[in-house]
Amino acid sequence: MLLIRCPYCEQERPEVEFSFAHQAHKPRPEEAGEPLDDHAWARWVYYQKNIKGVAHERWNHAGGCRKFFNVVRDTVTSEIIATYRSGETPPVEESRVEGEALSFDYEQAEG
Numbered sequence: 001m002l003l004i005r006c007p008y009c010e011q012e013r014p015e016v017e018f019s020f021a022h023q024a025h026k027p028r029p030e031e032a033g034e035p036l037d038d039h040a041w042a043r044w045v046y047y048q049k050n051i052k053g054v055a056h057e058r059w060n061h062a063g064g065c066r067k068f069f070n071v072v073r074d075t076v077t078s079e080i081i082a083t084y085r086s087g088e089t090p091p092v093e094e095s096r097v098e099g100e101a102l103s104f105d106y107e108q109a110e111g
C-alpha cells in the first residue's frame with residue numbers, strides 16, 4: 001500500500017484517504033492576463049498539462065483533515081517525491097511539457 005505524507009497532519013497515511021484534485025499552481029485567467037470570457041474559464045477548468053515526468057499536483061486529504069495540499073509526483077513511476085502545504089514554494093522543479101508555449105484553440109477542435 002502506498003503511503004502519502006499529509007503536510008497538515010504531518011504523518012504518512014494510506015493512499016485511500018487521498019484524492020487527486022487537479023494541476024497545482026495553475027494561474028487563473030486574470031492572473032495569466034487573459035480576458036475573462038467563457039473560453040478562458042473553460043480552458044482554466046478543463047485543460048491541464050499532461051506532463052511526462054515530475055509534475056506538481058493538487059491533492060485533498062479527503063479521508064483525514066480534508067485540506068488541500070500540493071504533491072510533487074513522477075508521472076512515469078507514480079513515485080511521490082514530496083508534499084507541501086498550499087502557498088509554499090515547490091521543493092522540486094516541474095518537468096517541461098513538449099509544446100507548452102502553444103495554446104489549444106478548442107473552437108477549431110469543435111468543428
Ligand SMILES: [Zn+2]
Pocket residue numbers: 006007008009010061064065066067
Ligand atoms: Zn491531513
